[in-house]
């Protein structure tokens with residue numbers, strides 16, 4: 001069941017990663033956590049583990065186990081977690097029964113807003129601000145999805161093994177948002193922001209270009225040839241990377 | 253110095269993208285030309301060592317059509333030989349006499365060749381070589397080396413590429429350049445399973461310094477293959493007739509069983525060839541492999557004339573010389589500007605890299621600056637010299653390169 005496992009990893013590590021920016025950028029979401037200090041641990045049996053922390057009107061998302069969370073949610077399988085993300089299942093709370101109100105009200109609203117920003121196809125005429133946020137989120141999802149796909153997809157693992165060790169910077173011009181990937185021995189890790197001295201750079205001309213490119217709506221070779229996407233450095237790293245990027249849409 | 257712009261190239265590309273997948277696909281794809289805005293996309297005409305793009309910009313060409321051009325574009329002698337044959341027959345219902353003459357010429361020229369087989373592209377012949385090796389040995393496995401390029405047939409590509417499956421690679425085993433021990437270990441552990449090893453005579457990957465064989469490497473591989481009944485296949489599609497008339501293996505002093513030729517064989521006319529030893533001839537006869545245009549006679553006449561002309565004008569020696577002059581000049585110039593330029597591979601197909609920036613970004617910038625001043629340099633691939641490149645070309649190129657170095661400092 002590598003599909004469910006990859007999807008669960010992407011849901012927890014890539015989709016949820018956007019909660020950090022959602023709280024920072026979206027006032028409505030920020031208001032929902034005003035004065036609240038809540039941390040939630042997600043535990044998936046034979047699957048990914050992640051935590052969210054809402055505090056001082058910010059959100060932090062991390063991988064692994066956190067110390068003493070206020071809420072612990074358990075899932076009996078990756079599939080169970082994925083069903084929750086699709087609104088078809090509920091988690092099994094292990095701890096924090098007094099906070100269930102937050103989970104059922106505010107947290108639901110926050111995740112709905114997250115989904116709103118991730119699904120531009122539902123909007124007729126998205127605003128510039130909307131596209132900006134959507135692009136930022138799409139970039140984060142793509143970057144943080146890569147390690148999960150590489151871990152469990154045979155072809156992606158092979159592609160990653162062809163990428164020489166080093167750092168790849170992806171960004172949307174003029175200079176934001178940005179993510180970078182660190183490749184070491186065929187494993188990929190993702191971070192938001194910029195890195196000094198990347199080995200390869202992929203710049204997307206603007207939000208719309210980035211959107212089309214990251215959502216697989218444009219051909220990478222074509223986008224590069226017409227200058228919509230600018231690549232530099234050890235671009236052979238990008239050849240294999242793009243093969244993995246192409247797979248992201250199978251899971252989100 | 254004037255710098256070029258590429259308005260018409262870019263317009264044409266946009267049109268192309270509507271009716272051709274990718275606009276320009278494969279090895280001509282603009283994607284590795286960095287920065288892409290410094291490069292022309294479409295060629296209008298060519299002569300000798302130069303070409304003109306659709307915007308009218310003139311370039312001294314250091315890619316030589318990625319290898320096929322070896323005696324100069326539109327070489328009158330080769331074109332005349334081709335034209336003479338074309339007037340008689342090109343694509344007919346039976347082979348033309350020239351096919352036999354060309355096979356004889358290949359056999360006379362290439363040391364190990366007892367026979368020659370003809371097709372169109374390099375990959376036709378590298379694929380054929382596998383079939384011959386398998387037919388000869390009755391075994392399945394083929395060893396190829398990481399970073400080696402043999403064309404685009406599914407067996408030559410990694411199974412993570414679009415359209416390729418793990419099944420396509422079922423009997424392909426990956427080895428490593430200059431790693432004799434690994435080869436030996438694998439073959440000994442899989443006795444009687446390996447049909448052949450396919451490799452270029454030296455390692456010329458993209459995006460990396462090119463590597464010559466380590467001392468004794470090929471002799472050991474040759475002996476291993478002989479002892480284990482493994483067919484040794486040399487892919488000389490890129491190196492053929494640039495390193496040595498007798499086969500690029502001769503340059504490194506070893507004897508394979510099969511050699512695939514393509515690019516430089518006919519100065520741009522479409523033809524490729526597999527040559528082999530007597531021992532391989534029966535297998536080559538038994539394998540069924542053909543194509544609609546493989547018997548077309550015009551490229552055969554061009555190939556015959558090209559091989560003769562290469563020898564007559566001492567093309568191999570000349571390319572070595574001009575390649576060395578270019579390399580020395582660029583290394584010197586780089587030093588004057590405070591950079592370190594590394595030249596690797598063979599002087600007729602040199603790979604250059606400014607080592608001061610391992611990310612290649614500086615090198616890419618310099619290649620782009622030189623290209624838009626008239627010296628067509630790529631940053632990801634080895635370059636190609638031709639017998640048509642003159643000392644004047646080199647001198648002019650070095651002037652451009654000097655400007656290129658000034659430009660990257662700004």
Ligand SMILES: Cc1ncc(COP(=O)(O)O)c(C=O)c1O
Pocket residue numbers: 372373374375376378401402403404452487488489490514
């Ligand atoms: C070493 C080598 N082998 C094989 C090929 C494949 O030749 P073709 O593209 O004509 O099929 C090439 C092409 O660049 C090559 O460089």
